[in-house]
Amino acid sequence: MFILKLAYKTLNIRGVIFMGLMTGKKGIIFGVSNKFGIANAIAEQLFEQGAEIAFTYANEAMEKRVRPIAESMNAKMCLECDVTKEEDVKKVFEEYEKTYDKLDFVVHAVAFANKDDLMGDFYTVSKEGWDLAMHVSAYSLVTISKYAKPQMEKSGGGSILALTYLGSTKVVANYNIMGVAKAALESSMRFIANDLGKYNIRCNCLSAGPIKTMAAKGIGGFDRMLKANVLKAPLKRTPDVSEVGKAGLYLLSDLSSAVTGQVQFVDCGASSVFASLDEMAQIQF
Numbered sequence: 001m002f003i004l005k006l007a008y009k010t011l012n013i014r015g016v017i018f019m020g021l022m023t024g025k026k027g028i029i030f031g032v033s034n035k036f037g038i039a040n041a042i043a044e045q046l047f048e049q050g051a052e053i054a055f056t057y058a059n060e061a062m063e064k065r066v067r068p069i070a071e072s073m074n075a076k077m078c079l080e081c082d083v084t085k086e087e088d089v090k091k092v093f094e095e096y097e098k099t100y101d102k103l104d105f106v107v108h109a110v111a112f113a114n115k116d117d118l119m120g121d122f123y124t125v126s127k128e129g130w131d132l133a134m135h136v137s138a139y140s141l142v143t144i145s146k147y148a149k150p151q152m153e154k155s156g157g158g159s160i161l162a163l164t165y166l167g168s169t170k171v172v173a174n175y176n177i178m179g180v181a182k183a184a185l186e187s188s189m190r191f192i193a194n195d196l197g198k199y200n201i202r203c204n205c206l207s208a209g210p211i212k213t214m215a216a217k218g219i220g221g222f223d224r225m226l227k228a229n230v231l232k233a234p235l236k237r238t239p240d241v242s243e244v245g246k247a248g249l250y251l252l253s254d255l256s257s258a259v260t261g262q263v264q265f266v267d268c269g270a271s272s273v274f275a276s277l278d279e280m281a282q283i284q285f
């Protein structure tokens with residue numbers, strides 16, 4: 001399968017050189033966990049379209065899951081990086097510069113909050129829980145963008161993409177502190193887009209509908225969140241992770257060359273509906 005994929009990447013069926021949307025583009029993905037995650041789905045789309053990808057993993061325990069994925073995509077670099085440690089982020093970009101000659105894209109698919117802060121009353125969140133979620137899930141985009149900027153500027157521009165969720169602007173039960181962190185992430189994204197636009201560096205957020213991933217398991221009653229999306233969404237389903245991957249490809253490729261400072265929803269339309277007929281039908285008088 002892998003050989004076939006590689007052959008497809010290089011040649012099309014007529015035997016001429018295949019030019020993918022990302023041929024010649026190089027970048028870093030933060031946040032791959034396993035084959036079910038959103039970062040992996042974006043990586044697969046980028047790789048299929050010819051991108052060269054460097055990977056990071058959060059800690060030693062994650063390495064055994066991430067390294068095989070990185071190797072399957074011929075990565076020249078796969079480094080440990082806790083995004084709350086600025087020295088780790090700095091090292092990733094230093095090592096990247098030694099290994100690759102340009103930086104075209106960066107994906108931020110990183111989030112974390114204490115399980116206790118993803119259920120119950122939001123207002124009981126501790127200062128420590130607030131700081132942790134904000135640091136990992138929002139401030140890290142600022143750190144990553146700061147270190148990406150010089151290399152992207154040298155490359156003539158680039159695209160930075162962060163993953164977000166509707167809970168940033170609307171109350172979604174149990175999303176709690178992560179909603180506040182995603183609000184900070186989206187706002188940071190707009191300021192970064194404004195600052196870096198003059199270097200032809202774009203910054204956007206992709207707001208995915210609920211998908212069963214490792215991180216999602218930490219959210220109280222996540223299965224109900226999936227069902228709620230089905231009831232509300234015009235498409236009557238949740239997005240497949242590969243559909244989020246494809247939207248990631250769009251935002252990281254030249255297809256979106258005039259798009260910056262935006263939140264792109266990939267949620268089967270759920271965010272556009274207040275009350276669907278299916279939801280109304282459940283109301284008993």
Ligand SMILES: NC(=O)c1ccc[n+]([C@@H]2O[C@H](COP(=O)([O-])OP(=O)(O)OC[C@H]3O[C@@H](n4cnc5c(N)ncnc54)[C@H](O)[C@@H]3O)[C@@H](O)[C@H]2O)c1
Nearest residue numbers: 031032033037038058082083110111163210211213214215
């Ligand atoms: N799954 C969903 O329903 C959904 C919906 C919308 C947005 N998102 C967002 O998508 C992104 C990816 O999440 P996912 O759902 O694919 O889950 P995931 O578990 O695959 O990814 C989360 C990643 O964050 C990493 N991480 C956590 N703390 C870190 C730290 N301190 N330093 C470095 N990395 C750290 C984890 O190792 C993991 O790789 C997150 O930002 C998440 O909030 C997810």
